[in-house]
Amino acid sequence: MFIFDQIFILVLLNFVLVNCKNCDEHCFSDSSKPCEKVNEPKCFISTICQNAVVCCRLNDNLDEYLVSDNITFSTKNINYLHILNSNFNNFTLSMSKWLKNLKSLAVTNGRLKQFNPILKKMSPLECLNLSSNSLTTVGSLKYAGKLRTLDLSNNSLPDIPDEIPQTSPNIKIDISDNQLSCDNLSKGLKSSKYKNLDFENPNNTWCILTKNKQIWIDYPGRLSLSALEKLSENQTNCAIPNCKCGIHRVDTSNSKLWTTVDCSNAKLQELPKLLPENCFSLNVSYNNISSLKGIHNPSYDSLSELDAQHNLITSIDDLEGSKFIDNFRRLDLRNNSITSISTHPFRFDRASQKELSLGYNYIECDCNVAKTLKEWLRINDKDIKDKEEVFCKGKLGKVIDLDPSELCRKDPSLTDYIYYIIAAEVLLLTLLIAKVSYDYWVFKGTGYLPWPASKMPKLPCDWLCE
Template sequence: MWKTLSILLLCLLLEPSWSRLAEDITYSSLDNCVTDHCFHQPAEACPSPDSKCRCRKLPYCKSAAVCCNVNKFQLTEGLACANISGNGHVESLHIRNASLDILNVEDWRKLKYLRYMTITDGQINSVVGEFAKHTIVSCLNLSSNGIVNFENRSLVNLYNLSFLDLSHNNLSDVPRFKKDGNITLDISANQHMLCSNLFDALKRTELHFSNINNSFCLFARTFHWFNTTETVPLTQVIGTHKLRKDCRKNCTCEPSRLDLVSGKQATIAVAVNCSGQSWTSLPSPLPPNTIALNVSNNNITSLELFSTDSSYQNIRELYADNNQITSILPLEGSQFLSSFAVLSLRNNKLKSLPTYIFSNILDRNNYVRYVFLGLNRLQCDCNTAKVLKVWLLTKQKNIPDFEEIYCDNMDMKVIDLNPSKLCQTQQDWTDYIYYIITIEVVLLVGLIAKVVYDYCVFKTSGYLPWPASKMPKLPCDWLCE
């Protein structure tokens, strides 16, 4: 009997433990219900269509719930009837097919234990409000809802956020959020996403991207206008952002424009600014696809790298004002010279300007090319006055500052040079050679005329004029007798 009582007592003591063990067997670990960083349930997990409550807790995932096919009123009612919005300890929630138009995140402040929040496959136009401070949500999935915009501070209090899925929406910008660390972001299938806004987001936060091969953004064909846009792979944006971070010390590398090549993906061209560094030579190498280079306000003396460095072959704009450059001859035969759009060499040490280097290039009518040469002081001579001055006047459209080019050996602008004064030389006897030749020709003609006249007089009157009669006979006179 005592043995039987002992067994019964032991069973009573172990019953709670068996109950808890059975509960643990019945409920899976929440982490086992979380896939791809977030909690996501199929449509089969939804409450039955006959159920009056549109939300239910899941028997196979502890502290998890799902709501389906709801509007704002039905969602509020479903959370209450499933004991989710009250004292229900829910850490993971998936809402499917919600027609809310506006999602106010302040409505979720009561769910203080919520770690995984998923709202998918619905119709939501915008997200407003602000999550409560110290909200512990680490994963937020708002994919496939057609969301157009977020209020500026909607997500700023999600300090624990590590994964944000905004795929398959209509966003043009990335919402702001505060995060001391990395955030994985999925923005795939947002057809209106602007690359400029992605650049800004990358500056604000350390981002990593999910589904990167299916993510694209819109970039302007030209510099600042979005009249026409092209689709650019997200990898290009990330690469350009990395280039910004890894840009040469004391330089800045910024996206400049979109390069379109037939048969290839569009690429983002880069503008490099290394001005004001007191450098004596051009920087090398340049980042890939550098299209504009600004090295103004340095002490650079030569442009030799344009002919020898392959990283300079894509440059279309060079700004090298206020340097010590003495010659443009290194540009002759370079790729830059045949395809440049802007060449600015103002206030350098140029002493001559070989016009033949630019003549063929500037004569092409494909598009206007600009050359800035003002505040250079050339060594002026007769050729400068006769050739360069005329050339500058004919190229006014291409050389806007042609009136600011001066002479170093005289206080005068090149366009004010007077060839008649500048081309005079010191006179010697050779300057009179033409006069001497003219006089000799006149004397010769006069002599021939006199001989002809004397001959005619002799034939008609039979005697020679006095000067001819006094002349001694010559051996050849018989020819005239």
């Protein structure tokens, strides 16, 4: 019986060798679902090509299964190996007689947690596919000098493996659907660690964000590799001297990157002339900026947050007509030199989510401020949290505490004197009309001219009248 089994296997092996060709591709993965009807650990020659072996449902000891299944052709002919549905947690790729000539190794759809390529000399391995496992660790691949494709997708890896060979051309790597850390991935992108890697499927390669960064106001939880590469480029190419470019948030639907710029303590005399694309937040606090004229620059059109506290700004009139004043979410102008506040550029309503800070500016207070600005601060207290810290120059105290009845009592002015003069003239005119009327009445009755008229010298017209 044993002899018949051997003959059958040899006939089958000969049939396979005759009817299938060698694999030409450097990556091999048997897509014919060869393990569907296999219920026990087993290795056999692939029906796709004659120099490829497929193993199903292995528990351990690969060599044992290869020998037991009578795959006795020369080991130099095993160039492609695909292990499916394995039950082992650890796999060691060594230079054993069965594996030393491998061009492609695929261990997929199993329970693999660790992969240890123990190679002591250069390996001919060109393709390594470890997708759809539970990998948390991949050892050094520095001796895989011919590696061209590395598929680590759908695992639990926190980072890209260390010691990837510096090959040319670059290695195509797919590390989508893992548990990557954005911090680790970002460090690798900034350094030369990944310079020889071409990332496949970048839009579905996500990394996990740490929640302890204050810049993540709208915390998305994860970030795509495409967005992270943009972030790395943005931070590297921040063209504003003494400033740091960062990220505010990412729209996960389109990977649109909203950036931030921090120019605090940068010794600026004016606002930066050019902001990065989609700049959401600008911090220019603790500088020597005296004007907000640059706010009308088109690169400020996306800006929603401006922190300009502790500067030398004297007026906010430059904000009028800008896109920023219509769309802002936060504006901090505390501790400046603003002496007057025009309220009409600002539009607040019950639905608005805006935050305006004006504290520790000292205003020139008059009757108009006591009536208009005080009421404006009171009505918009939801948006102006520091209304109690807006002061008047001198000893008048807080703007919010001004008493209009006190400040609106006017001292005599030139206008008041003009009113008095007009009143006096009206009175004199009334007296003059009354005197002329009286004189006319006396002259009519007695024919006697009053004393002022009788003493007046005669004019030429009087002689003519006589």
